[in-house]
Amino acid sequence: MRTAVIGLGVEGIKAIKSLLENDWDVYATDLKTDINLEDLEISYFDVNFFTENDYITISNDNLIIDLGFNDMDTIFTCDAIVLSPSLWNTQLAKGVIESGKHISDMFTDYKNIFTIGITGTNGKTTTISMLKEILENSGKKVLIGGNAGGGFNGYCDILLKAEKENYDIILVEVCDMTLAYCDYFFDFDIIGITNIGNDHMDVHGSIENYKNSLIEFFKGKTVFVDNSLKEFNQFSDVLNYNQYKNDLKVVGEFNKLNAGLASEIAKYLELDDEIINKTLKNFEAIEGRLKKFRLNDSEIFIGKTDNSNAVKSLLDEKYFYAIFIGTPRVNEEHRFDILNVVSEYNPEVIVLFPGLDDTIDYALYRLNSIGYDGRIEIANNLDEIIRFVAEYSHENSIFIGGNGQQAIIEIQERLEALSQVSD
Structure with a gap:
C-alpha cells in the first residue's frame, strides 16, 4: 500500500519511519524546504535528488519526499493519508477527512x-x-x-x-x-x-x-x-x-x-x-527526567523542565546555590519566562548553556532586562558544564534543567559516571 504523509515535523518523520518499517510505500511532503531528515537515516548513495527553483525532490525505491510543495494529485491517489497534527484545523485536513482516506478512518x-x-x-x-x-x-x-x-x-x-x-x-x-x-x-x-x-x-x-x-x-x-x-x-x-x-x-x-x-x-x-x-x-526516573546525584558536598538535581511552571514547582521545594538552564528555541518566547522564575529565587549563580538552540544571547538579554544581579556564566559545551558543576559541588545544592532533553541526558550520563567515581 502507498501512504501520503503531509507535514514533516517530529510526528511526520516518526510516521514515515513506522510506515517504511511496515513495508509501505510513502509519499511525504512539506511546504518548507529546511526539514531535518536525519532521523530517517536515508543513505544518500541510494537516493535521487531533483531541484527546481525552490523545490526539492528526494526519492528511492519506496520513498518520495517533496519539499517546498504538495503534489495534491499524488496525495489523493494514495491508499491512505497521514496528516501532521499541526495541520488539523486547516482546509486541507477537511479535504482529507472528506476523502475517507485518513489512516485512522481506514x-x-x-x-x-x-x-x-x-x-x-x-x-x-x-x-x-x-x-x-x-x-x-x-x-x-x-x-x-x-x-x-x-x-x-x-x-x-x-x-x-x-x-x-x-x-x-x-x-x-x-x-x-x-x-x-x-x-x-x-x-x-x-x-x-x-x-x-x-x-x-x-x-x-x-x-x-x-x-x-x-x-x-x-x-x-x-x-x-x-x-x-x-x-x-x-x-x-x-x-x-x-x-x-x-x-x-x-x-x-x-x-x-x-x-x-x-x-x-x-x-x-x-x-x-x-x-x-x-x-x-x-520505579526509576526515566532518561532526561528529574534525577538526583551526589557529588562532593552537593546534591545535584537534574531533569528537563522546559517551562516556567515546571521550574517553579521544584524551586518551591529547595534553595539552589547554582542553577543551570538550557536555552529554548528563538521563537519560543514564553519559554524564556523560565529565567524570570529562576531570578525570583535569587541563586548565587545562573549558568546558561545551549539547550534546544543556542539562544544564549537572548537569555542574557532577558536576565539583564529583569535585573538579575547575581553571577551569570556561560557553558558552551558539555565539558564546560561539568567544569562549572565541579566548581560549585562544594555548595549545598545545584539544579540543572531548562530546555533540550538530549543535552540534559548527556549531562546526566556524565554526572552518573562522576558520582560513581566519587563514591
Whole structure:
C-alpha cells in the first residue's frame, strides 16, 4: 500500500519511519524546504535528488519526499493519508477527512482496544511510564506511544502495531498541542491530566484558550484530574486524585502527583493494590527526567523542565546555590519566562548553556532586562558544564534543567559516571 504523509515535523518523520518499517510505500511532503531528515537515516548513495527553483525532490525505491510543495494529485491517489497534527484545523485536513482516506478512518481495529490518554503540560511521560509498569506487572500486554516529541513513537505507530498484534491496553501520551487531532484519531476510554502550565503559548495564545481546548477534549470521557484543578469538576465523569502518599524513588512533589494519577487509574481498573504500590516504590526516573546525584558536598538535581511552571514547582521545594538552564528555541518566547522564575529565587549563580538552540544571547538579554544581579556564566559545551558543576559541588545544592532533553541526558550520563567515581 502507498501512504501520503503531509507535514514533516517530529510526528511526520516518526510516521514515515513506522510506515517504511511496515513495508509501505510513502509519499511525504512539506511546504518548507529546511526539514531535518536525519532521523530517517536515508543513505544518500541510494537516493535521487531533483531541484527546481525552490523545490526539492528526494526519492528511492519506496520513498518520495517533496519539499517546498504538495503534489495534491499524488496525495489523493494514495491508499491512505497521514496528516501532521499541526495541520488539523486547516482546509486541507477537511479535504482529507472528506476523502475517507485518513489512516485512522481506514484502519480502525486499534479503536476497539481499551485506551488511556495522559495529557497536561508536565509529567506526561513519567505518568505513562509508571502506569505501563503497573499494567505489565499485572499481566497486561500494553501498547505505548503518542507524542513523538516526548520520546515515544508517534500516533501512527500505535495504529500500525495494533494492526499486527493483540494488546490489552493502549497508553497514549497526548501533547497539549494535539488535543483535537487525538480526539479524532483515538477512541479514549480514560483521560488523565497531570497539570496545566505556561507552555506552548505560541500555539494556545493564553492559558484560558488552553483550558477551553481541554474542556472540549474532555467531553464524553472519564477524566482523572488533580484535586486542585477545580475548574474541571463541571464534568459528571471527573474523578479526582491527590499526591501519592507511599514511598517513591523519584524525587519532587510533582512526581508524587504523577504517581497519584497513575495509582488512581490503576485502582479504577481494579488492579491489585500490592502490585501498584510495589511498582511505584521501585520505579526509576526515566532518561532526561528529574534525577538526583551526589557529588562532593552537593546534591545535584537534574531533569528537563522546559517551562516556567515546571521550574517553579521544584524551586518551591529547595534553595539552589547554582542553577543551570538550557536555552529554548528563538521563537519560543514564553519559554524564556523560565529565567524570570529562576531570578525570583535569587541563586548565587545562573549558568546558561545551549539547550534546544543556542539562544544564549537572548537569555542574557532577558536576565539583564529583569535585573538579575547575581553571577551569570556561560557553558558552551558539555565539558564546560561539568567544569562549572565541579566548581560549585562544594555548595549545598545545584539544579540543572531548562530546555533540550538530549543535552540534559548527556549531562546526566556524565554526572552518573562522576558520582560513581566519587563514591
